Amino acid sequence: MGRIDYVHAPDAPPANSVVPSVVAFVQNDAGRVLMIQRSDNGRWALPGGGRDVGESISDTVVREVWEETGIKSEVVNLSGIYTDPGHVMPYDDGEVRQQFSICFRARPAGGELRTSYGTTQVRWVDPSLDPWSRQLRYVPLGVPACEFSIFVRDVVAASSSPARV
Template structure:
């Protein structure tokens, strides 16, 4: 089990920052594993900058996701991990959307267009919790 983060970054127009992942070609929120000696909010800021080129400030919590049936198999090294992800909200401070080794595309996407994008069901659920949650964190 490795603690990880995802980040819902919304701009002033309400668009959400999404990446198109290089490993599976799905669209996703920026995020990744927490490093040793790092806090979860610091991991959220670092991962967002690394994957998108956008510097952010964490502003809140969408939820905590620990579904024991959601096991992620990493084909690069064969490692299997049970989901343990904290999803934060953040506001952009600066930067330009820029792809990385983990993101082939980076775009601001309107909530209306998100349904059109290829995305893992767990990622879609996190975004839907953000869009419909009313500020109450999801715990589960």
């Protein structure tokens, strides 16, 4: 199912749904962050996706990271909740979602990088490079490079103490 991201665009269609989604900030021991290139819009992003019925939110994180990247992960803590009514995503089926992402820090627990039905590339990226666009064709999440760099800095600086999710 293809999608387009509109971020505060005057020509964006109005949202007709909100679906709780997760994104995972998976950081390895070398400090690199797991990133995917989405197959539906070509943008780079953190791995993540929608919650399935009957699934805990932490199970959603683990499943989405595995499905999209081939990396097994463990949730460390909740990093933040991002809800921007100006960020909408129309899909081919007529749904227009308002962005609602719950971001979790996670650590890798095995597996090997691979692509999936939803990804064209998967890689570990050095977050110390500013802006990330030096390494990636698009800045993740459709936001300006400086805003994403601030987001990365904040997540990296967040407490790494385990949280119940």
